Amino acid sequence: MVKWDDAIYNIPAYPVTDAAWYLRIPLVTLRSWLKGRCYATKSGQQIFDPLIQRPDPGLPQLSFTNLVEAHVLRIIRETHQVKLDKVRKALDYMSQQFGTSHPLVTKKFQTDGVDLFVDQMDRLVNVSRSGQLAMRETLKHLLTRVEWDANGIATRFFPVIELIPEPGSDKIIFLDPSIRFGKPVIAGKGIPTDIIAELYNAGDSIEDIADEYDCTPLQIKTAIQFESQNRAA
Template sequence: MMQLYGKTDPRDIPSYSIRDAAKYLRIPAGTISSWVKGRNYPTANGLNFFKPLIITQELKPKLLSFTNLVEIHILRAIRKHHKIQLDNVRKALDYIDEHFQVPHPLAREEFRTDGVDLFIERYGSLINASKARQTDMKEALNAHLERIEPDDTGLAIKFYPFTRSHEEDNPRIVVIDPRIAFGRLVIADTGITTSILAERLKAGDSIEDLADDYDCDPMIIQEAIRCELPAAA
């Protein structure tokens, strides 16, 4: 594990179930499971095992770190906009690992500055992607990277997940910061967890009640609760 100020780096602490990650990242739990646990797949000679794309700590049940969430968020850009070919994704990720030679390169600022082009070049050549398709992929990756804030070392420390299906219409209202509220999803700059708001709404409090109690704009309260209700549009 990484160390921060003589202690375990909170970004490295396994804190999120696959179900948590699916809710926060708006990705099916089955997809995340295959990325972090691997999966069996049939071949003419029987079952083969596809190794995980994302390295996590060996725990049962499987728990993910903040850095793992960021890595899954970046992979989402490829899955959402392109018919994902996992073998080619792995080869492109291995190439990035070899180039940067640091843990979790997808969660580092260097990936934004140099790695995106390297990844697209390698992945694009593996799937024979056109220049237009590679440009589209770069825009998708950059839209995801803009939701991440690095610390002074270049490693992600804050992450603003998408709260709506359409990425271009996503405010940066909620944030995951492993140093705040044990890494739970909170309203930015407040520490108010979205789960508490959702629980109170289900218990009968109105949006207006919550806005008054937390001295917060009702629209922000509503957007925060959206994160706990993934079926909302």
């Protein structure tokens, strides 16, 4: 059995700027989650610990595991406005409950873990009943964009793609450390999205690219949109 620390999911592979693009998270926000930061209180300056632990503190790159963690944290922080110190305490609690330093990327979090997390947040910040329901539903929906292996470890992530109205386009692109070193690729094809975007920007039509790579026009359009939204972020 592969040890967690040796798995490809924990290899430093994603520059912070790329991770911020993929996840639609402001770069300054992601950096604060990785490094921690100081904040002012009535009793003086306080420091909160990082919310995400990179696999190698000496390297700036994130792992695939870190990407999934940031994906979940984005909703907790931005949608529900939970303060960082409370999030840190809740994560510490979940780590103790699950016996892992990465509780947000285990399949167990998708099941009873969401309820445990929300219950803990209620004790920390007195979440309203409607707030509890909203957080549970949001987290469970968010976790549908993650796939786990037989050991319950997150192995594949489908990033959110904006401005693609066609049905069936929400899971066309994924990141999987076992395919193309974890670069974003077209599902079922393994073709990196940056190659598609380069061809399109060089003047190739969507139809010609689709023919060349045996893809549908929708797959090509989605790959182009994904790269476009990331580079514009």
